[in-house]
Amino acid sequence: MAGIFDRMAGNKVVEEEADLAGDTEHFEAIDEPADERRTQQQLRETVQEMLKYGLLEESHKPNLYRIARTHPEDMAGVLEPLDLAMGTDEVRGLVFITVRQKETAEQDDWSHPLVRRQRLNLEQSLLIAILRQHFIAYEQESGTGASLALVAIDELIPQLQVYLGDLGSDARERTRIITLLDQLKGHGVVSAPDTHDRIIIRPIIAHLANPENLQALLAWLKAQAEGGGTPKSADNEVMP
Structure with missing residues (x-):
């Protein structure tokens, strides 16, 4: 028959296992939004790089280029309020900033204040x-x-x-x-x-x-x- 000290030790092990299981659930719970935040951060970095240079080349920025190519809707959602869009040249490995065209024929292609005039x-x-x-x-x-x-x-x-x-x-x-x-x-x-x-x-x-x-x-x-x-x-x- 197990003595009182054995029962106390057994209860302690059970409590530690329960705490460990709880910590695992906690980590799993915070891992998911952390991953989500990392994805959003990558999108921001990608858009910021495009706004800085006007383009991304696959040969120079492969990771950011991949994010732009695999998240076109997210990229469009970030650029649309700025009246900008993303052009793509898959063959040459390019994504680049373009100005969204309006229906008026008089619209200046490069009149947008955030786009440097060439x-x-x-x-x-x-x-x-x-x-x-x-x-x-x-x-x-x-x-x-x-x-x-x-x-x-x-x-x-x-x-x-x-x-x-x-x-x-x-x-x-x-x-x-x-x-x-x-x-x-x-x-x-x-x-x-x-x-x-x-x-x-x-x-x-x-x-x-x-x-x-x-x-x-x-x-x-x-x-x-x-x-x-x-x-x-x-x-x-x-x-x-």
């Missing part, structure tokens, strides 16, 4: 047109969605000279192209130069500007150059 001067617009040609040629050769569209800086200099003229100095020519590329890097169009003085053309360039407008710009600049005119560096608004 105001580019003539030289920047020209370089985008040249880079887009390189990017299209690269995709035709390597396939749509290939992500290493490399071009050497020295290869871009003579192409700019065709339209903008020769500055008369290799150093000045190089300074001009480096400055323009650095400006476009801020728009997410190109990477910083690597050790071999090459830059990567980012896939967002496929959505940045209307190709017909860029072709018209190149044709006009070429006509000005052939006619002996010097194009002015006026502001041009490159529209997606």
